[in-house]
Amino acid sequence: MVTLPIRHRFTVEEYHKMGEAQILRERTELLDGEILEMSPIGxxxxxxxxxxxxxxxxxxxxxxxxxxxxxxxxxxxxxPQPDLAIVKYRDDFYKGGHPIPQDILLLIEVSDTTLKFDREVKIPLYAVSKIPEVWIVNLPDRNIEVYRDPVAQSYTTVQQYQGGESLSISTLEGIVVSIKELFGF
Known part of the structure; x- marks a missing residue:
């Protein structure tokens, strides 16, 4: 008989208690109950x-x-701790609690060494939570992957923008940015 180890999945509340007790010293994220050490930022x-x-x-x-x-x-x-989260404005700047899916207008993940992880782990989590729009800034290929219309663990609309193209934020009327502008650093 094969016995498999039992994996404990942590809740957000347990994760916060570990942080308060200074058990977690590295940069970490809690994803689907697992505590993951984040890559160093290049x-x-x-x-x-x-x-x-x-x-x-x-x-x-x-x-x-x-x-x-x-x-x-x-x-x-x-x-998670996305690279950028554009959220609904609140006068208290969310000091009473972190933004939840209903607050989020756009998430942006900047990907260089984490591209596969962002696509295969984070995008499905964001879709399940019904985040309306996610962008992956693909640094190696210098393009923007746009994910819209979440259904189950994926997005029904996935588009790639590059070069001289422009894109808008679906949840913010009138905001248009060019790909050239997004890579203007």
Whole structure:
């Protein structure tokens, strides 16, 4: 008889208690109950995230809040830290609790070494949580992958933008950015 080890899945509440007790010292994310150590942030990745934060803060001064590498709560078992989260504006800046799926207008993951992980792990989690729109900034190929219309563990609309193309944020009327502008750092 083969005995398989029992895997314990942590809740967001348990994850927070471990953080408060300083059990978790590295940069981590809670995804589907598993605590994952995050990759170190490289120079190109950091520059891209900083640039995108500046770009969107200037474009969305009062429409939304731009959060960078801060937690969002998808459900009781998942608290990822997307590179950018554009969320509904709140006067309290979410000090009473991290944004939840209903607050999220757009998530952006900047991918260089994490492209496969972002596509195969994070995108399905975001789809299950009905995040309306997710962008992957694909640094190696210099394009933007846009995921819209979540159904189950995937998105029914997946498009790739590059070069001289422009794209809009489906949840924010009138906001259009060019791919050239997104890679302007």
């Amino acid at each position: 120079l190109l990745h950091a520059a891209c995230v900083s640039y995108l934060v500046r770009l969107f803060v200037l474009r969305l001064p009062s429409m939304a809040d731009v959060r960078s590498q801060n937690p969002i709560i998808l459900d009781d078992l998942s608290e």
